[in-house]
Every structure is written in C-alpha cells, then in structure tokens.
Amino acid sequence: MAAFATRSAAFLGLAAVLCVLVGEASAQQLSPSFYSRSCPNLASIVRSGMTSALQTERRMGASILRLFFHDCFVNGCDGSILLDDTSTFTGEKNAGPNANSARGFEVIDALKTQVEAACRATVSCADILALAARDGVNLLGGPTWSVPLGRKDSRTASQSAANANLPGPGSSLATLITMFDNAYYQNLVGQRGLLHSDQELFNGGSQDALVRQYSNSPSQFSADFVTAMLKMGGLLPSSGTQTEVRLNCRRPN
Ligand code: HEM
Secondary structure (H helix, E strand, C coil): CHHHHHHCHHHHHHHHHHHHHCCCCCCCCCECCCCCCCCCCHHHHHHHHHHHHHHHCCCHHHHHHHHHHHHHCCCCCCCHHHCCCECCECCCCCCCCCCCCCCCHHHHHHHHHHHHHHCCCCCCHHHHHHHHHHHHHHHCCCCCCCCCECCCEECCCCHHHHHHHCCCCCCCHHHHHHHHCHHHHHHHHCCCCCCHHHHHHHCCCCHHHHHHHHHHCHHHHHHHHHHHHHHHHCCCCCCCCCEECCCECCECC
16 A cells, blocks of 8 residues: 555545545435345456456556546536437537546446346446446555445436536636535635545645655545545435436437
8 A cells, every 4th residue: 555655646636636626425325235136246347347447558447537536526426427429419528628538438338238238227337437436446556445336327418517517627726616515615614624635735735745644644545535435426416317227328228
C-alpha cells in the first residue's frame, strides 16, 4: 500500500477531489448480496473481465473509474452515460466533459455480454459499472471494498444534465462545491464536513498538502477513498425516473 500511495500522486489528488465533491448517499437500499442467488458468479465474471482488460491496457482501470464517476453525478448511478446517441436521441456521451475523453465503453459491453450469458436480464449495466470501477481501482493497487448492488438502468439520459453536473476543467473549487450539493456546502461552512479531507481542503488546506498527508498515511487514504466511493455509488436516480435492467448497455430495451 505504501508504494501505491507514494507512486500515485495524481490518483490521490483525484481521490481528494472526490472526497470534496461527493455528498450524502441516497436512502434507497442497495446490498452487496443483491445478486447472490440470481447471479452468484457476477463478481468473479467482472473481476476476470477487468483483469484481462487491464492486461491489454492498464489505463483502463482509471478510465472505468472515471466512467463510473461521470455516470453517478448525472441523475445518480443509472448507466445513463452508457447510452449511445441515435438520430432521435442525444444522451450524455457527447456532453462536453465526456466527448473524446470518456472511454472504456467496449470493456463494459464485453462484461455485459458475459454477465448476460451467465444470468440473463438480471444484472443492470449500472451495477456492472460499479463493480468494474471497484476492480479497476483494486487491480491498479488501490483498496477494495464491498459494492452495494441493486441499481437499475435509466431508459434515457440528458446531455444538458451532464453538461450542468459534471465538472469542467476550468471550474473553481467554490463553484464545484456549490454546484453539486448545497447542504453539503453548508456543512463545510459549519465545520461539519463529512470527510476529513473535505473539511481540510475547505479550511484552506492545499491539495498538495493533502496528497502529501495521504502519501504518509496509506490507511487514511484508503479509508477516505472507500468512504467517498461508497457515497458516490449510493447516488441514485431521482424518484420518477423510469428504469429497467438493460439487455444492451448502449440502448434502452
Ligand atoms: C474537480 C473535479 C474534476 C475535474 C475538473 C476533472 C477533470 C478531469 C479531466 C479534464 C480529465 C482528463 C480527461 C481527458 O482524458 O481528456 C480527467 C481524467 C480523469 N478523472 Fe477527473 N476530474 C474531476 C474529478 C474526478 C473524480 C472525483 C474522479 C474519480 C472518481 C476522477 C477520475 C478521473 C480519472 C480516473 C481520470 C483519468 C481517466 C483516463 O485516463 O481515462 N476525476 N478528469
């Protein structure tokens, strides 16, 4: 773990940003055992698929993590980023923060094909993405965690919501915090930040200092990172969103 933490400053910085951005998880119940009867081999199928994807290109672990982030921040983790544009539908793939930079869709397709072969019409694309992101992080030397499951896939997606909710490269920290969750911002103002790293950065700590601190304390990093990933993975679509278990991650059924 120590080697992982010191070698991966950029990754740690992203973790710090993640800790800043992510607010409360939704109340809906997800559970790591959601598919334990309906798709008992799910975790091992995703793990071995991610292992071979990373053998082809190690960067894919990072790319899939980003895909999960960009899915979850636009109306929750509902696989919306995976929908292809068509002549009559414009989704999130070509929103500014995704166009020409979101990658790994073919890896999710391959995982989905294998999961469908084992357990037809059972496991959502959103859950496959959540597991794949966990495995990508862990296979690159990061922590592991148990992934709450039971998400459904959206039947639609919104390019404008993606443009509004995903961070642009030029956004200021204050904009980023207020953009995502005002209650969360108020907690920071009241010195009640949800994560140690959030409050520290908000109080004026520099990201460099936080990266140094995490480099010196891999266990603190892992704990904060996992907490943030669980919060992010708990973001669910707003009520009223039509959902399903998509058969092909690129289009609604
Ligand atoms: C302030 C918020 C953030 C901003 C402004 C931001 C911006 C960016 C940009 C501009 C890139 C390069 C994309 C390209 O290839 O052209 C990138 C890559 C990446 N981001 Fe973020 N990001 C933010 C937060 C996050 C968070 C919270 C995570 C993790 C959950 C994350 C994970 C990643 C990863 C893993 C990559 C590399 C992806 C790859 O190599 O395919 N980012 N980000």
